[in-house]
Amino acid sequence: MTISSSDAFVFFGATGDLAHKKIFPALQAMIRRGELDMPVIGMARAGWTVDKLRERARDSLEQNGGVDADAFVRLSAQLKYVDGDYRDPATYESLKQALGGAARPLNYLAISPSMFGTVVQGLANAGCAKEGRVIVEKPFGRDLASAQALNRTLHEVFQESEVFRIDHYLGKEAVQNLLYFRFANTFLDPIWNRHYVDNVQITMAESFGVQGRGAFYDEVGTIRDVVQNHLLQVIALLAMDAPAGRDPESMRAEKLRLFRAMRPLDPAQVVRGQFRGYRDEAGVAADSRVETFAALCLHIDTWRWAGVPFYIRAGKCLPITATEVVVDLKCPPLAIFDEISPATSNYFRFRLSPEVVISAGARVKQPGEEMRGEPVELIARHEPRSKKLPYERLLRDAIRGDPSLFTRDDSVEAAWRVIDPVLGDAEPVSEYEPGSWGPATAARIVSGDEGWHDPKPEETAPC
Numbered sequence: 001m002t003i004s005s006s007d008a009f010v011f012f013g014a015t016g017d018l019a020h021k022k023i024f025p026a027l028q029a030m031i032r033r034g035e036l037d038m039p040v041i042g043m044a045r046a047g048w049t050v051d052k053l054r055e056r057a058r059d060s061l062e063q064n065g066g067v068d069a070d071a072f073v074r075l076s077a078q079l080k081y082v083d084g085d086y087r088d089p090a091t092y093e094s095l096k097q098a099l100g101g102a103a104r105p106l107n108y109l110a111i112s113p114s115m116f117g118t119v120v121q122g123l124a125n126a127g128c129a130k131e132g133r134v135i136v137e138k139p140f141g142r143d144l145a146s147a148q149a150l151n152r153t154l155h156e157v158f159q160e161s162e163v164f165r166i167d168h169y170l171g172k173e174a175v176q177n178l179l180y181f182r183f184a185n186t187f188l189d190p191i192w193n194r195h196y197v198d199n200v201q202i203t204m205a206e207s208f209g210v211q212g213r214g215a216f217y218d219e220v221g222t223i224r225d226v227v228q229n230h231l232l233q234v235i236a237l238l239a240m241d242a243p244a245g246r247d248p249e250s251m252r253a254e255k256l257r258l259f260r261a262m263r264p265l266d267p268a269q270v271v272r273g274q275f276r277g278y279r280d281e282a283g284v285a286a287d288s289r290v291e292t293f294a295a296l297c298l299h300i301d302t303w304r305w306a307g308v309p310f311y312i313r314a315g316k317c318l319p320i321t322a323t324e325v326v327v328d329l330k331c332p333p334l335a336i337f338d339e340i341s342p343a344t345s346n347y348f349r350f351r352l353s354p355e356v357v358i359s360a361g362a363r364v365k366q367p368g369e370e371m372r373g374e375p376v377e378l379i380a381r382h383e384p385r386s387k388k389l390p391y392e393r394l395l396r397d398a399i400r401g402d403p404s405l406f407t408r409d410d411s412v413e414a415a416w417r418v419i420d421p422v423l424g425d426a427e428p429v430s431e432y433e434p435g436s437w438g439p440a441t442a443a444r445i446v447s448g449d450e451g452w453h454d455p456k457p458e459e460t461a462p463c
Protein backbone atom coordinates (compact mmCIF):
# COMPACT_ATOMS: atom_id res chain seq x y z
CA MET A 1 0.00 0.00 0.00
CA THR A 2 1.44 3.39 -0.91
CA ILE A 3 0.89 6.06 1.70
CA SER A 4 0.07 9.44 0.20
CA SER A 5 1.39 12.70 1.59
CA SER A 6 -0.89 15.32 3.05
CA ASP A 7 -1.49 18.26 0.73
CA ALA A 8 -2.45 20.99 3.24
CA PHE A 9 -1.44 21.84 6.80
CA VAL A 10 -4.31 23.11 8.97
CA PHE A 11 -3.66 24.14 12.54
CA PHE A 12 -6.43 24.80 15.03
CA GLY A 13 -5.36 27.11 17.85
CA ALA A 14 -3.26 29.24 15.47
CA THR A 15 -3.21 32.25 17.80
CA GLY A 16 -2.20 30.17 20.84
CA ASP A 17 0.93 29.46 22.79
CA LEU A 18 1.93 26.19 21.16
CA ALA A 19 1.74 27.68 17.66
CA HIS A 20 3.90 30.57 18.84
CA LYS A 21 6.55 28.50 20.57
CA LYS A 22 6.77 25.39 18.40
CA ILE A 23 4.67 25.32 15.25
CA PHE A 24 5.83 28.49 13.42
CA PRO A 25 9.55 27.72 13.93
CA ALA A 26 8.99 24.18 12.65
CA LEU A 27 7.03 25.42 9.63
CA GLN A 28 9.75 27.91 8.70
CA ALA A 29 12.42 25.21 9.00
CA MET A 30 10.41 22.83 6.81
CA ILE A 31 9.92 25.51 4.17
CA ARG A 32 13.67 26.17 4.20
CA ARG A 33 14.28 22.49 3.49
CA GLY A 34 11.62 22.41 0.75
CA GLU A 35 9.40 20.06 2.78
CA LEU A 36 6.23 22.15 3.00
CA ASP A 37 4.98 23.02 -0.45
CA MET A 38 1.28 23.31 0.42
CA PRO A 39 -1.28 25.72 1.86
CA VAL A 40 -0.78 26.44 5.57
CA ILE A 41 -4.10 27.38 7.17
CA GLY A 42 -4.37 28.82 10.67
CA MET A 43 -7.72 28.38 12.45
CA ALA A 44 -8.88 30.34 15.50
CA ARG A 45 -11.72 32.32 16.92
CA ALA A 46 -9.94 35.57 17.68
CA GLY A 47 -11.26 38.04 15.13
CA TRP A 48 -7.83 38.15 13.47
CA THR A 49 -6.84 38.63 9.84
CA VAL A 50 -4.18 36.79 7.89
CA ASP A 51 -1.91 39.84 8.26
CA LYS A 52 -2.21 39.65 12.02
CA LEU A 53 -1.32 35.94 11.87
CA ARG A 54 1.75 36.79 9.74
CA GLU A 55 2.80 39.34 12.37
CA ARG A 56 2.36 36.69 15.05
CA ALA A 57 4.45 34.26 12.99
CA ARG A 58 7.23 36.83 12.68
CA ASP A 59 7.15 37.50 16.41
CA SER A 60 7.26 33.77 17.10
CA LEU A 61 10.32 33.33 14.88
CA GLU A 62 12.09 36.36 16.34
CA GLN A 63 11.72 34.85 19.78
CA ASN A 64 12.39 31.24 18.83
CA GLY A 65 15.44 30.80 16.67
CA GLY A 66 15.27 33.76 14.26
CA VAL A 67 13.60 34.82 11.01
CA ASP A 68 15.01 33.43 7.75
CA ALA A 69 14.08 36.19 5.29
CA ASP A 70 13.56 33.92 2.24
CA ALA A 71 11.70 31.19 4.08
CA PHE A 72 9.53 33.75 5.86
CA VAL A 73 8.45 35.32 2.55
CA ARG A 74 7.37 31.88 1.36
CA LEU A 75 5.65 31.02 4.64
CA SER A 76 3.74 34.33 4.51
CA ALA A 77 2.62 33.60 0.97
CA GLN A 78 1.41 30.11 1.87
CA LEU A 79 -0.31 31.23 5.07
CA LYS A 80 -4.10 31.59 5.18
CA TYR A 81 -6.34 32.32 8.13
CA VAL A 82 -9.88 31.17 8.88
CA ASP A 83 -11.64 32.84 11.79
CA GLY A 84 -14.68 31.24 13.38
CA ASP A 85 -16.35 29.36 16.18
CA TYR A 86 -15.39 25.69 16.13
CA ARG A 87 -19.04 24.82 16.92
CA ASP A 88 -20.33 26.64 13.84
CA PRO A 89 -20.62 24.60 10.59
CA ALA A 90 -19.89 27.81 8.64
CA THR A 91 -16.30 27.73 10.01
CA TYR A 92 -15.67 24.42 8.24
CA GLU A 93 -17.25 25.70 5.04
CA SER A 94 -14.75 28.59 5.12
CA LEU A 95 -11.98 26.05 5.74
CA LYS A 96 -13.13 24.07 2.72
CA GLN A 97 -12.83 27.15 0.57
CA ALA A 98 -9.39 27.93 1.95
CA LEU A 99 -8.30 24.38 1.13
CA GLY A 100 -9.10 24.98 -2.55
CA GLY A 101 -8.16 21.80 -4.41
CA ALA A 102 -6.37 20.21 -1.44
CA ALA A 103 -8.11 16.96 -0.45
CA ARG A 104 -5.80 15.40 2.16
CA PRO A 105 -5.30 17.97 4.94
CA LEU A 106 -3.20 17.29 8.01
CA ASN A 107 -5.19 18.84 10.89
CA TYR A 108 -3.18 19.79 13.95
CA LEU A 109 -5.43 20.17 17.01
CA ALA A 110 -3.40 22.58 19.16
CA ILE A 111 -6.53 23.17 21.27
CA SER A 112 -8.10 21.91 24.48
CA PRO A 113 -8.98 18.18 24.31
CA SER A 114 -12.53 19.12 25.37
CA MET A 115 -12.94 20.55 21.83
CA PHE A 116 -11.53 17.52 19.94
CA GLY A 117 -14.98 15.93 19.43
CA THR A 118 -16.54 19.17 18.15
CA VAL A 119 -13.71 19.82 15.71
CA VAL A 120 -13.39 16.32 14.27
CA GLN A 121 -17.18 16.14 13.77
CA GLY A 122 -17.10 19.60 12.15
CA LEU A 123 -14.38 18.41 9.78
CA ALA A 124 -16.30 15.24 8.95
CA ASN A 125 -19.63 17.01 8.35
CA ALA A 126 -17.98 19.43 5.93
CA GLY A 127 -16.26 16.57 4.07
CA CYS A 128 -12.79 17.76 5.17
CA ALA A 129 -11.84 14.56 6.99
CA LYS A 130 -12.21 11.87 4.35
CA GLU A 131 -8.56 11.50 3.40
CA GLY A 132 -7.30 13.70 6.19
CA ARG A 133 -5.05 13.10 9.17
CA VAL A 134 -5.13 14.53 12.63
CA ILE A 135 -2.33 15.41 15.07
CA VAL A 136 -3.05 15.70 18.78
CA GLU A 137 -0.81 16.90 21.59
CA LYS A 138 0.19 15.37 24.89
CA PRO A 139 -0.90 14.82 27.57
CA PHE A 140 -3.39 12.58 25.80
CA GLY A 141 -6.14 12.45 28.42
CA ARG A 142 -5.93 12.84 32.21
CA ASP A 143 -6.05 9.16 33.09
CA LEU A 144 -6.86 5.82 31.49
CA ALA A 145 -10.63 6.40 31.31
CA SER A 146 -10.35 9.84 29.67
CA ALA A 147 -7.68 8.60 27.21
CA GLN A 148 -10.01 5.77 26.20
CA ALA A 149 -12.84 8.29 25.75
CA LEU A 150 -10.61 10.55 23.59
CA ASN A 151 -9.61 7.58 21.46
CA ARG A 152 -13.27 6.74 20.91
CA THR A 153 -13.98 10.37 19.95
CA LEU A 154 -11.18 10.48 17.38
CA HIS A 155 -12.05 7.05 15.99
CA GLU A 156 -15.60 8.17 15.24
CA VAL A 157 -14.07 10.12 12.36
CA PHE A 158 -10.47 9.02 11.80
CA GLN A 159 -8.95 5.56 11.55
CA GLU A 160 -6.08 4.83 13.91
CA SER A 161 -3.60 5.03 10.99
CA GLU A 162 -4.75 8.64 10.46
CA VAL A 163 -4.21 9.72 14.09
CA PHE A 164 -0.79 11.08 15.08
CA ARG A 165 -0.32 11.54 18.86
CA ILE A 166 2.68 13.80 19.25
CA ASP A 167 5.30 13.47 21.98
CA HIS A 168 8.09 15.83 21.02
CA TYR A 169 10.65 13.81 23.02
CA LEU A 170 10.45 11.14 20.32
CA GLY A 171 11.57 13.71 17.75
CA LYS A 172 14.72 14.66 19.68
CA GLU A 173 18.01 13.72 18.11
CA ALA A 174 19.33 12.34 21.40
CA VAL A 175 16.29 10.10 21.87
CA GLN A 176 16.67 8.79 18.33
CA ASN A 177 20.31 8.08 19.04
CA LEU A 178 19.39 6.13 22.16
CA LEU A 179 17.42 3.74 20.01
CA TYR A 180 20.15 3.61 17.37
CA PHE A 181 22.96 3.04 19.85
CA ARG A 182 21.08 0.16 21.48
CA PHE A 183 20.31 -1.76 18.33
CA ALA A 184 23.31 -0.92 16.14
CA ASN A 185 25.93 -2.29 18.59
CA THR A 186 26.42 -5.96 19.40
CA PHE A 187 28.37 -5.31 22.57
CA LEU A 188 25.36 -3.96 24.43
CA ASP A 189 22.85 -6.76 24.12
CA PRO A 190 24.70 -9.40 26.23
CA ILE A 191 24.84 -7.03 29.20
CA TRP A 192 21.56 -5.18 28.71
CA ASN A 193 19.61 -7.19 31.27
CA ARG A 194 19.11 -8.04 34.94
CA HIS A 195 22.40 -9.99 35.10
CA TYR A 196 24.56 -6.91 34.47
CA VAL A 197 22.38 -3.85 35.01
CA ASP A 198 21.98 -2.84 38.63
CA ASN A 199 19.53 0.02 38.19
CA VAL A 200 18.50 2.69 35.69
CA GLN A 201 17.95 6.33 36.58
CA ILE A 202 16.30 9.06 34.56
CA THR A 203 16.36 12.65 35.73
CA MET A 204 14.50 15.40 33.91
CA ALA A 205 15.48 18.57 35.74
CA GLU A 206 14.34 22.08 34.85
CA SER A 207 15.80 25.11 36.59
CA PHE A 208 12.75 27.26 35.75
CA GLY A 209 9.19 27.23 37.14
CA VAL A 210 5.89 27.10 35.30
CA GLN A 211 6.72 30.12 33.08
CA GLY A 212 3.27 31.70 32.95
CA ARG A 213 1.57 28.33 32.37
CA GLY A 214 0.21 28.14 35.94
CA ALA A 215 -3.41 27.50 34.93
CA PHE A 216 -2.40 24.64 32.61
CA TYR A 217 0.11 23.20 35.04
CA ASP A 218 -2.25 23.23 38.00
CA GLU A 219 -4.63 20.98 36.04
CA VAL A 220 -1.83 18.60 35.17
CA GLY A 221 1.21 18.35 37.49
CA THR A 222 4.57 16.72 36.78
CA ILE A 223 3.37 13.12 36.55
CA ARG A 224 0.84 13.86 33.81
CA ASP A 225 2.97 16.56 32.16
CA VAL A 226 6.20 14.63 31.58
CA VAL A 227 6.27 11.22 33.30
CA GLN A 228 3.30 9.50 31.63
CA ASN A 229 4.59 10.50 28.21
CA HIS A 230 8.18 11.72 27.71
CA LEU A 231 9.83 9.66 30.43
CA LEU A 232 7.90 6.42 29.96
CA GLN A 233 8.67 6.69 26.24
CA VAL A 234 12.37 7.02 27.04
CA ILE A 235 12.17 3.95 29.27
CA ALA A 236 10.42 2.04 26.50
CA LEU A 237 13.28 2.80 24.11
CA LEU A 238 15.85 1.86 26.75
CA ALA A 239 14.21 -1.39 27.78
CA MET A 240 12.29 -2.80 24.79
CA ASP A 241 13.45 -5.83 22.85
CA ALA A 242 14.61 -5.47 19.25
CA PRO A 243 11.69 -5.11 16.84
CA ALA A 244 11.00 -8.16 14.69
CA GLY A 245 10.88 -6.09 11.49
CA ARG A 246 11.90 -2.75 10.09
CA ASP A 247 8.40 -1.42 9.58
CA PRO A 248 6.89 1.13 11.99
CA GLU A 249 4.31 -1.34 13.31
CA SER A 250 6.99 -3.84 14.44
CA MET A 251 8.61 -1.10 16.47
CA ARG A 252 5.29 -0.04 17.95
CA ALA A 253 4.42 -3.65 18.78
CA GLU A 254 7.63 -4.08 20.83
CA LYS A 255 7.01 -0.83 22.65
CA LEU A 256 3.49 -1.93 23.48
CA ARG A 257 4.80 -5.23 24.91
CA LEU A 258 7.14 -3.24 27.14
CA PHE A 259 4.44 -0.82 28.34
CA ARG A 260 2.22 -3.80 29.15
CA ALA A 261 5.02 -5.38 31.20
CA MET A 262 5.43 -2.25 33.35
CA ARG A 263 3.96 -2.85 36.78
CA PRO A 264 1.31 -0.24 37.77
CA LEU A 265 3.04 2.22 40.10
CA ASP A 266 2.85 1.71 43.82
CA PRO A 267 1.94 4.96 45.69
CA ALA A 268 4.40 3.90 48.42
CA GLN A 269 7.20 4.20 45.84
CA VAL A 270 6.36 7.75 44.78
CA VAL A 271 7.41 11.06 46.34
CA ARG A 272 5.62 14.22 45.21
CA GLY A 273 6.94 17.74 45.84
CA GLN A 274 5.87 21.32 45.21
CA PHE A 275 8.35 24.21 45.05
CA ARG A 276 7.88 26.99 47.55
CA GLY A 277 6.15 29.90 45.81
CA TYR A 278 4.23 27.75 43.31
CA ARG A 279 0.89 28.66 44.91
CA ASP A 280 1.61 32.36 44.24
CA GLU A 281 1.87 31.78 40.48
CA ALA A 282 -0.95 33.23 38.34
CA GLY A 283 -3.60 30.60 37.63
CA VAL A 284 -2.54 28.32 40.49
CA ALA A 285 -5.00 27.56 43.33
CA ALA A 286 -3.99 29.07 46.69
CA ASP A 287 -4.33 25.63 48.30
CA SER A 288 -3.00 23.63 45.33
CA ARG A 289 -1.69 20.14 46.07
CA VAL A 290 -0.49 19.60 42.51
CA GLU A 291 3.10 18.35 42.25
CA THR A 292 5.91 20.22 40.50
CA PHE A 293 8.32 17.39 41.34
CA ALA A 294 8.01 13.63 41.35
CA ALA A 295 10.42 10.81 42.17
CA LEU A 296 9.38 7.22 41.71
CA CYS A 297 10.48 3.66 41.17
CA LEU A 298 9.13 1.56 38.30
CA HIS A 299 9.44 -2.18 37.73
CA ILE A 300 9.28 -4.04 34.45
CA ASP A 301 8.13 -7.63 34.82
CA THR A 302 9.99 -9.32 31.97
CA TRP A 303 12.75 -11.96 31.96
CA ARG A 304 15.17 -9.25 30.88
CA TRP A 305 14.36 -6.72 33.61
CA ALA A 306 12.83 -8.56 36.60
CA GLY A 307 14.25 -7.05 39.81
CA VAL A 308 15.95 -4.04 38.13
CA PRO A 309 14.58 -0.75 39.50
CA PHE A 310 13.95 2.05 37.00
CA TYR A 311 14.10 5.31 38.95
CA ILE A 312 12.45 8.43 37.53
CA ARG A 313 12.82 11.95 38.87
CA ALA A 314 11.41 15.09 37.26
CA GLY A 315 10.77 18.58 38.51
CA LYS A 316 10.62 22.33 38.08
CA CYS A 317 12.89 24.83 39.90
CA LEU A 318 15.71 22.29 40.33
CA PRO A 319 19.40 23.31 40.25
CA ILE A 320 19.97 22.72 36.49
CA THR A 321 18.13 22.16 33.22
CA ALA A 322 19.16 18.74 31.93
CA THR A 323 17.63 15.38 31.10
CA GLU A 324 19.91 12.43 31.65
CA VAL A 325 19.73 8.64 31.80
CA VAL A 326 22.31 6.65 33.76
CA VAL A 327 22.36 2.86 33.39
CA ASP A 328 24.42 1.60 36.33
CA LEU A 329 26.12 -1.75 35.85
CA LYS A 330 26.76 -4.16 38.70
CA CYS A 331 30.07 -4.28 40.57
CA PRO A 332 32.70 -6.83 39.51
CA PRO A 333 31.96 -10.15 41.28
CA LEU A 334 35.09 -9.96 43.46
CA ALA A 335 37.05 -6.96 44.71
CA ILE A 336 40.56 -7.95 43.61
CA PHE A 337 41.81 -4.37 44.01
CA ASP A 338 40.88 -3.13 47.47
CA GLU A 339 40.28 0.42 46.36
CA ILE A 340 37.24 -0.25 44.17
CA SER A 341 34.71 -1.39 46.71
CA PRO A 342 31.90 -0.97 47.03
CA ALA A 343 30.86 1.49 44.30
CA THR A 344 30.92 0.54 40.66
CA SER A 345 32.30 2.94 38.07
CA ASN A 346 30.75 1.12 35.16
CA TYR A 347 27.75 2.82 33.63
CA PHE A 348 26.31 4.19 30.43
CA ARG A 349 25.22 7.82 30.41
CA PHE A 350 22.82 9.29 27.88
CA ARG A 351 22.38 13.05 28.09
CA LEU A 352 19.18 13.76 26.20
CA SER A 353 18.98 17.50 26.66
CA PRO A 354 20.11 20.22 26.25
CA GLU A 355 23.32 18.55 24.99
CA VAL A 356 23.52 15.18 23.24
CA VAL A 357 25.98 12.86 25.01
CA ILE A 358 26.51 9.11 24.95
CA SER A 359 29.29 7.87 27.18
CA ALA A 360 30.45 4.88 29.20
CA GLY A 361 32.05 4.96 32.64
CA ALA A 362 35.09 2.74 33.20
CA ARG A 363 38.08 2.42 35.54
CA VAL A 364 41.71 2.48 34.44
CA LYS A 365 44.90 2.06 36.45
CA GLN A 366 46.78 5.17 37.41
CA PRO A 367 50.42 5.11 36.24
CA GLY A 368 52.74 3.83 38.95
CA GLU A 369 53.55 0.76 40.98
CA GLU A 370 50.36 0.56 42.94
CA MET A 371 47.26 -1.17 41.56
CA ARG A 372 45.26 1.93 42.10
CA GLY A 373 42.78 3.18 39.55
CA GLU A 374 40.58 6.10 38.65
CA PRO A 375 37.20 6.51 36.94
CA VAL A 376 37.17 7.75 33.35
CA GLU A 377 34.40 8.42 30.90
CA LEU A 378 34.63 7.17 27.32
CA ILE A 379 32.67 9.52 25.11
CA ALA A 380 30.96 8.15 22.02
CA ARG A 381 29.02 11.28 21.05
CA HIS A 382 29.12 14.81 22.39
CA GLU A 383 27.23 17.60 20.66
CA PRO A 384 26.43 20.90 22.30
CA ARG A 385 22.81 20.89 21.14
CA SER A 386 20.97 19.17 18.35
CA LYS A 387 20.27 21.35 15.32
CA LYS A 388 16.98 19.95 14.12
CA LEU A 389 13.82 20.92 16.00
CA PRO A 390 11.82 17.92 17.22
CA TYR A 391 8.59 19.44 15.88
CA GLU A 392 10.12 19.89 12.45
CA ARG A 393 10.96 16.21 12.24
CA LEU A 394 7.59 15.09 13.62
CA LEU A 395 5.44 17.36 11.44
CA ARG A 396 7.35 16.22 8.36
CA ASP A 397 6.76 12.57 9.30
CA ALA A 398 3.04 13.19 9.88
CA ILE A 399 2.76 14.91 6.48
CA ARG A 400 4.32 11.83 4.90
CA GLY A 401 2.06 9.53 6.92
CA ASP A 402 4.97 7.84 8.74
CA PRO A 403 3.70 6.82 12.21
CA SER A 404 7.03 5.49 13.61
CA LEU A 405 7.55 8.33 16.09
CA PHE A 406 3.94 8.70 17.18
CA THR A 407 2.15 6.91 19.99
CA ARG A 408 -0.50 4.36 19.13
CA ASP A 409 -3.85 4.19 20.96
CA ASP A 410 -3.04 0.91 22.74
CA SER A 411 0.36 2.17 23.95
CA VAL A 412 -0.99 5.42 25.31
CA GLU A 413 -3.65 3.51 27.21
CA ALA A 414 -1.09 1.00 28.51
CA ALA A 415 1.05 3.90 29.78
CA TRP A 416 -1.93 5.39 31.66
CA ARG A 417 -2.60 2.00 33.26
CA VAL A 418 0.90 2.23 34.80
CA ILE A 419 0.35 5.79 36.04
CA ASP A 420 -3.29 5.71 37.17
CA PRO A 421 -2.66 4.46 40.76
CA VAL A 422 -0.50 7.50 41.63
CA LEU A 423 -2.57 10.31 40.14
CA GLY A 424 -4.13 13.03 42.28
CA ASP A 425 -3.65 12.84 46.02
CA ALA A 426 -2.55 9.19 46.16
CA GLU A 427 0.51 10.51 48.03
CA PRO A 428 0.83 13.79 49.98
CA VAL A 429 2.86 16.61 48.44
CA SER A 430 5.90 18.05 50.32
CA GLU A 431 7.26 21.55 49.84
CA TYR A 432 10.83 22.05 48.57
CA GLU A 433 13.10 25.04 48.15
CA PRO A 434 13.47 26.38 44.59
CA GLY A 435 16.99 25.52 43.42
CA SER A 436 17.16 22.31 45.48
CA TRP A 437 16.85 18.70 44.29
CA GLY A 438 13.28 18.42 45.58
CA PRO A 439 12.05 17.18 48.96
CA ALA A 440 14.66 15.36 51.04
CA THR A 441 12.30 12.37 51.18
CA ALA A 442 13.03 11.70 47.48
CA ALA A 443 16.23 10.03 48.71
CA ARG A 444 14.21 7.12 50.09
CA ILE A 445 13.13 6.09 46.57
CA VAL A 446 16.68 4.99 45.75
CA SER A 447 17.61 3.65 49.17
CA GLY A 448 19.75 0.53 48.92
CA ASP A 449 21.43 1.84 45.78
CA GLU A 450 24.01 4.57 45.49
CA GLY A 451 21.57 7.49 45.63
CA TRP A 452 20.44 9.81 42.84
CA HIS A 453 22.92 10.82 40.16
CA ASP A 454 22.47 14.57 39.84
CA PRO A 455 23.17 15.77 36.28
CA LYS A 456 26.06 18.25 36.21
CA PRO A 457 26.82 21.07 33.80
CA GLU A 458 28.34 19.42 30.75
CA GLU A 459 31.95 20.19 29.99
CA THR A 460 32.53 21.49 26.49
CA ALA A 461 32.91 18.86 23.79
CA PRO A 462 36.44 17.53 23.30
CA CYS A 463 38.00 18.50 19.95
Ligand code: BG6
Residues within 6 Å of the ligand: 206, 225, 226, 353
Ligand atom coordinates in the same frame (compact mmCIF):
# COMPACT_ATOMS: atom_id res chain seq x y z
C1 BG6 B 1 6.65 19.77 27.75
C2 BG6 B 1 6.14 20.06 29.12
O1 BG6 B 1 5.99 18.67 27.18
O2 BG6 B 1 8.05 19.46 27.82
C3 BG6 B 1 6.93 21.17 29.79
O3 BG6 B 1 4.76 20.42 29.05
C4 BG6 B 1 8.40 20.89 29.73
O4 BG6 B 1 6.50 21.39 31.13
C5 BG6 B 1 8.83 20.54 28.32
O5 BG6 B 1 9.10 22.05 30.18
C6 BG6 B 1 10.29 20.12 28.24
O6 BG6 B 1 10.67 19.91 26.91
P1 BG6 B 1 12.16 20.20 26.44
O7 BG6 B 1 12.19 19.76 25.01
O8 BG6 B 1 12.40 21.65 26.62
O9 BG6 B 1 13.04 19.36 27.33
